[in-house]
Amino acid sequence: MRTTFDALIIGAGPAGSTAAILLALAGWSVALVEKQRFPRRKVCGECIAPSALPLFAALGIEQDLTLRAGPHLRRLALMRGSDRVVSDFPVAPDSDYYWGRAVGRETLDTLLADQAHKVGVQLLQPCAVLGLLGGPGAWRCDIRDLNTSATQTLRARVAIAAHGSWEALPSVPPQPRRPRRPSDLLAFKANFTGASLEEGLLPVLLFDGGYGGMVVAEGGVTTMAGCLRRDKLDVLRRENPGASAGECLEAMLRGQCSGVGETLNTASRQGAWIGAGPINPGIRLSSGDGLLRVGNAAGEAHPIIGEGISMAVQSAWLLCVQLLSVDTSPDRETVGEAWQRLVARRYAREWRLHFVPRIRLASAFAHASMHARSSALLLALAKRWPAFLPLGSRWAGKIRCAIDPAEVARLAQQRSDYEAL
Ligand SMILES: Cc1cc2nc3c(=O)[nH]c(=O)nc-3n(C[C@H](O)[C@H](O)[C@H](O)COP(=O)(O)OP(=O)(O)OC[C@H]3O[C@@H](n4cnc5c(N)ncnc54)[C@H](O)[C@@H]3O)c2cc1C
Incomplete structure (x- = not known):
């Protein structure tokens, strides 16, 4: 098996698989290392913003995605207690993709990773990264195959961190464990069958100590996901002895939010709640270790705006545009440290331009949503001012894509040429 690559990518979420597909189609040799077996459930609200849909089409997973995704998301609601306000989503400029859709992460991530494999990426899964040494131009990564326990060393000129935001990479010197904080936001998700959520409606749930959302995803299954402060969870646990953390959240929402109570009245939960976190919103683009970061590894918006998947794909695309823009082939000596520093600088400029404003907006919205007074104000504002x-x-980026449509069309063509070979 090949062990030396142009690029090594850690993590096969939407960011990592996107980068892998783009580089492989441009002729790079790529290793994509993912520690989990797919398909796997993941804590996520599973809404795909319209801005990401043309990108998925160009990447070659549109047909399967469209077949499986839930209905077009045309309307948005804010719900708090018995109060609610409903509004239309803005329509995206691309007439093929006016509205967002929702699809299970077990489906989306598997489709993308399979596509990466099809276009020639070496998918190493399930494989754990044991250590990452070296730097731009000469990376060395030790991995362990989790099926056989065999270890091996991979080498690459470019290394891309796409491992999300919930764990550090082994390359980073072990940090002292962050102490638990009452304000930590823990994340949860569950699926329900038989729920009665209005077709095409995406309710955002505001409650003391957290926020959440509901959506109809593939197969008519309703996904509920949300974040809850640790101190609020502790209170709920005392009120619901023996219940899991997710069950505590569900009981609270069924009781306190009439929209949830009505939607889940006739529903049954499919499987257990899954949890993760604490989540880690913020910007960590330049960590000084020479790794190029995409997706949540680079920066994360509070999930209340449901933009993480789209940002992950767009950030990977922005990076690859820079990596592929220089007139050089990846196996030349030029793909060294100085060249990668230049790429990183150009990518960082684009990344900040497109993502910093929405990360800040998401943070303000999330914090306002978690407190009684400010969330009541949000609802009042939404009622008085329909826009x-x-x-x-729009400000959250739902319908604005950072990638030049000509780039997207070029990639789609490149992929169909590849498939025709
Ligand atoms: C409660 C909640 C609701 C959300 N709702 C939405 C929503 O509705 N819409 C939306 O767009 N976004 C939503 N998000 C955000 C979205 O889930 C993330 O932004 C998105 O998954 C980021 O993609 P990524 O590819 O950067 O990372 P991830 O999807 O986290 O993928 C990282 C991958 O790397 C792998 N990995 C990690 N470490 C290693 C390692 N050492 N070696 C090998 N592999 C590794 C992981 O197994 C994983 O598969 C939500 C998030 C939460 C918490």
């Missing part, structure tokens, strides 16, 4: 929610969706 508030559509405008907020």
Whole structure:
């Protein structure tokens, strides 16, 4: 098996698989290392913003995605207690993709990783990264195959961190464990059958100590996901002895939020709640270790705006545009440290331009949503000023894609040429 690559990518979430597909189609040799077996459930609200849909089409997974995704998401609601306000989503400029859709992460991530494999990426899964040494131009990565326990060393000129935000990579010197904080936001998700959520509606749930959302995803299954402060969870646990953390959240929402109570009245949960976190919103683009970061590894918006998948794909694309823009082949000596520093600088400039404003907006919205007074104010504002929610969706980036449509069309062509070979 090949062990030396142009690029090594750690993590096969939407960011890592996107980068892998783009580089492989451009002729790079790519290793994509993923520690989990797919398909796997993942804590996520599973809404795909319209801005990401043309990118998925160009990457070659549109047909399967469209077949499986839930209905077009045309309307957005804010719900708090018995109060609610509903508004239309703004319509995206691309007439093929006016509205977002929702699809299970077990499906989306598997489709993308399979596509990466099909276009020639060496998918190493399930494989754990044991250590990452070296730097731009000469990376060395030790991995362990989790099926056989065999270890091997991979070498690459470029290394891309796409491992999300929940764990550090082994290359980073072990940090002292961050102490638990009452304000930690823990994340949860569950699926329900038989729920009665209005077709095409995406309710955002505001409650003391957290926020969440519901959506109809593939097969008519309703996904509920949300974040809850640790101190609020402790209170709920005392009120619901023996219940899991997710069950505590569900009981609270069924009781306190009439929209949830009505939606889940006739529903049954499919499997257990899954949990993760604490989540880690913020910007960590330049960590000084020479790794190029994409997706949540580079920066993360509070999930209340449901933009993480789209940002992951767009950030990977922005990086690859820079990696592929220089007139050089990846196996030349030029793909060394100085060249990668230049790529990193150009990528960082683009990344900040497109993502910093929405990360800040998401943070302000999330914090306002978790407190009684400010969330009541949000609802009042949305009622008095009908443009508030559509405008907020636009500012959150729902319908604006950072990637030049000509780039997207070029990639789609490159992929169909590859498939025709
Ligand atoms: C409660 C909640 C609701 C959300 N709702 C939405 C929503 O509705 N819409 C939306 O767009 N976004 C949503 N998000 C955000 C979205 O889930 C993330 O932004 C997105 O998954 C980021 O993609 P990524 O590829 O960067 O990372 P991930 O999807 O986290 O993928 C990282 C991958 O790397 C692998 N990995 C990690 N470490 C290693 C290692 N050492 N070696 C090998 N592999 C490794 C992991 O197994 C994983 O598969 C939500 C998030 C939460 C918490």
